[in-house]
Amino acid sequence: MSRPMPANARSAVTPSITAETVTLQHDVEGHPHLVHEARRGIKIATTKLPSIPSSDLMNRAQKVAAVAAEHAAAVDAASRFPAETITAARVERLLGAAIPPELGGEGAGIGEVVDICYSLGRSCASSAMIYAMHQTKIACLVRHGAASTWHQWLLRKIATEQLLLASSTTEGRSGGDVRNSAAPIEWHGSKITLERQATVISYGAAADGIVTTARRSADAASTDQVLVAFLKSDYRLKRLNGWDAFGMRGTCSEGFTLIASGAAEQVLPVSYGEIHRQTMMPVAHLTWSGAWAGIAASAVDRARAFVRKAAYGAGGAVPPGAAHVTRAMASLRTLRSLIAAAVQRFETASADPTALETIDFQTSMNMLKVNASELAVSAVMSAMQATGLSGYRNDGEFSIGRQLRDILSSPIMISNDRIMANLATTSLLSGPPQSLCG
Numbered sequence: 244m245s246r247p248m249p250a251n252a253r254s255a256v257t258p259s260i261t262a263e264t265v266t267l268q269h270d271v272e273g274h275p276h277l278v279h280e281a282r283r284g285i286k287i288a289t290t291k292l293p294s295i296p297s298s299d300l301m302n303r304a305q306k307v308a309a310v311a312a313e314h315a316a317a318v319d320a321a322s323r324f325p326a327e328t329i330t331a332a333r334v335e336r337l338l339g340a341a342i343p344p345e346l347g348g349e350g351a352g353i354g355e356v357v358d359i360c361y362s363l364g365r366s367c368a369s370s371a372m373i374y375a376m377h378q379t380k381i382a383c384l385v386r387h388g389a390a391s392t393w394h395q396w397l398l399r400k401i402a403t404e405q406l407l408l409a410s411s412t413t414e415g416r417s418g419g420d421v422r423n424s425a426a427p428i429e430w431h432g433s434k435i436t437l438e439r440q441a442t443v444i445s446y447g448a449a450a451d452g453i454v455t456t457a458r459r460s461a462d463a464a465s466t467d468q469v470l471v472a473f474l475k476s477d478y479r480l481k482r483l484n485g486w487d488a489f490g491m492r493g494t495c496s497e498g499f500t501l502i503a504s505g506a507a508e509q510v511l512p513v514s515y516g517e518i519h520r521q522t523m524m525p526v527a528h529l530t531w532s533g534a535w536a537g538i539a540a541s542a543v544d545r546a547r548a549f550v551r552k553a554a555y556g557a558g559g560a561v562p563p564g565a566a567h568v569t570r571a572m573a574s575l576r577t578l579r580s581l582i583a584a585a586v587q588r589f590e591t592a593s594a595d596p597t598a599l600e601t602i603d604f605q606t607s608m609n610m611l612k613v614n615a616s617e618l619a620v621s622a623v624m625s626a627m628q629a630t631g632l633s634g635y636r637n638d639g640e641f642s643i644g645r646q647l648r649d650i651l652s653s654p655i656m657i658s659n660d661r662i663m664a665n666l667a668t669t670s671l672l673s674g675p676p677q678s679l680c681g
């Protein structure tokens with residue numbers, strides 16, 4: 244049985260959100276926001292949870308984002324783990340934010356988590372992506388580990404000690420084929436072992452634990468997968484390859500042989516197929532999209548500053564490249580609407596496994612990843628065109644090189660082509676919508 248992520252179960256509506264905390268979720272135009280806030284208020288009222296204002300979480304996220312911004316260039320240049328950001332996130336207790344209050348967390352909803360990814364993405368893309376991947380693993384544990392004493396214990400430990408979880412799905416040369424695993428869980432009575440060629444594990448060396456897919460057993464099909472959580476004391480990592488990449492350099496997405504052992508109860512009590520469809524895929528795509536929107540916003544900020552400065556220098560005459568800022572802003576606004584609608588859709592469906600399993604929901608959450616990555620790349624490219632050489636060079640205040648390199652990871656982080664190919668058959672099953680506004 245899966246358990247719904249508590250959608251904003253922790254926080255109450257705060258009437259005054261400051262200009263500084265205007266973020267993706269909070270400045271959504273029109274009715275969806277009002278519906279969302281009303282739902283949040285009703286939840287708080289009915290659950291009588293301690294009321295910690297949403298703005299408190301976002302203020303703490305802003306503090307962490309400021310630290311991330313300070314070190315972003317150095318993290319990128321050295322391709323090193325953003326240790327300062329993660330330390331700040333621990334101090335501000337952001338790592339356990341989405342864990343339910345009864346397990347020591349704050350019960351932050353998906354919208355708040357996505358907004359934190361957005362804030363971090365505006366400062367340091369790698370920090371944002373690390374936070375996004377960690378929160379995706381937390382969501383899987385929260386929503387599918389409710390029936391497991393061990394996973395409840397683990398969540399409490401994560402909240403108390405602010406542990407950082409990494410993710411391992413990529414294996415051998417199978418790329419983004421997350422729905423097949425090669426290495427099996429070996430069962431030895433109440434114990435398990437696993438040895439897998441994990442060719443990409445972001446921040447694997449820095450994490451306190453790894454949540455990994457695996458074949459259920461030696462005689463199971465490659466698609467019969469489970470999800471297992473291991474703490475650092477449960478495994479050894481033997482380095483297979485390093486990470487000298489074009490962008491997202493601070494994610495330190497190295498390859499390792501993962502050699503793990505633990506108790507049988509560390510395997511989540513639900514099949515990975517169910518976890519993937521109901522939580523892993525939608526939450527990953529939502530949080531990744533938040534991080535990518537942050538990168539796009541950072542590029543747009545620089546392009547706007549460039550155009551303003553150019554206009555000031557020319558006695559108010561707007562430079563010809565300004566039109567590209569308009570285009571970049573339009574892409575970013577479309578991206579924001581797309582993410583906000585998807586957040587709302589997930590919140591609405593999150594407690595209903597049947598709704599989560601529909602073709603329509605699955606298609607829309609898969610296409611969120613494809614569309615968000617394309618829009619984010621488009622926004623950054625437009626910002627680059629607006630700034631011309633000033634954005635192209637690495638050494639000026641308007642440089643967009645890092646944002647461009649980072650955002651180009653988005654279409655390949657689970658290849659858009661692979662997602663589109665997987666959706667080809669289902670797209671034939673449903674036709675165009677009957678109406679646009681109904």
Ligand SMILES: Cc1cc2nc3c(=O)[nH]c(=O)nc-3n(C[C@H](O)[C@H](O)[C@H](O)COP(=O)(O)OP(=O)(O)OC[C@H]3O[C@@H](n4cnc5c(N)ncnc54)[C@H](O)[C@@H]3O)c2cc1C
Binds near residue numbers: 665
């Ligand atoms: C920044 C970053 C961080 C990452 N972090 C992690 C992590 O922490 N843990 C983890 O497990 N993995 C991680 N990954 C890996 C990720 O999950 C995917 O496995 C990886 O991006 C896919 O790599 P690939 O392009 O080599 O493989 P593939 O998916 O095999 O793609 C290779 C090529 O084949 C094409 N292709 C593939 N399938 C099809 C198809 N069906 N139809 C048409 N064309 C197709 C693609 O377009 C692409 O050109 C990360 C990746 C990035 C970029």
